[in-house]
Amino acid sequence: MDLKTWLRAQWDRALGAGAVVAGLVAVLIGYHGVAGTPFPAEQIPYVVSGGVLGIALIGIGLTSWLSADLRDEWRKLDRIEQLLAREDMHNGNGSTAGNGAGTRPTRPRARSRVS
Numbered sequence: 776m777d778l779k780t781w782l783r784a785q786w787d788r789a790l791g792a793g794a795v796v797a798g799l800v801a802v803l804i805g806y807h808g809v810a811g812t813p814f815p816a817e818q819i820p821y822v823v824s825g826g827v828l829g830i831a832l833i834g835i836g837l838t839s840w841l842s843a844d845l846r847d848e849w850r851k852l853d854r855i856e857q858l859l860a861r862e863d864m865h866n867g868n869g870s871t872a873g874n875g876a877g878t879r880p881t882r883p884r885a886r887s888r889v890s
Contacts, residue, residue: 787843794836802829 782789805825809818 785843787839787846791836791838791840791843794832794839796836798829798832798834798836800829801825801832805829 802825805821805828808821808825812818
């Protein structure tokens with residue numbers, strides 16, 4: 776798989792990783808600027824631009840990455856639900872039109888211990 780195809784398929788993860796890296800770079804540049812001057816009045820612009828921008832970029836990047844992971848999990852759950860609905864239809868247990876609505880697999884109940 777070439778890079779262009781991968782970026783089209785995983786644009787949200789690429790955006791997330793890029794934003795996290797950019798945020799870390801902004802924090803490091805801000806720290807370097809703050810460490811280079813002893814005067815607090817000269818340090819404030821570095822804190823605002825490097826620190827706040829860096830933290831915001833890191834937050835955006837992690838949110839984008841988490842969103843991509845959640846979307847993958849929902850796709851997996853949809854596939855599992857479709858397979859279960861198909862299995863119910865083949866076994867004659869389902870009364871739906873194959874969309875999986877209203878069909879849930881039953882779990883064995885755990886016995887409760889009463890002492």
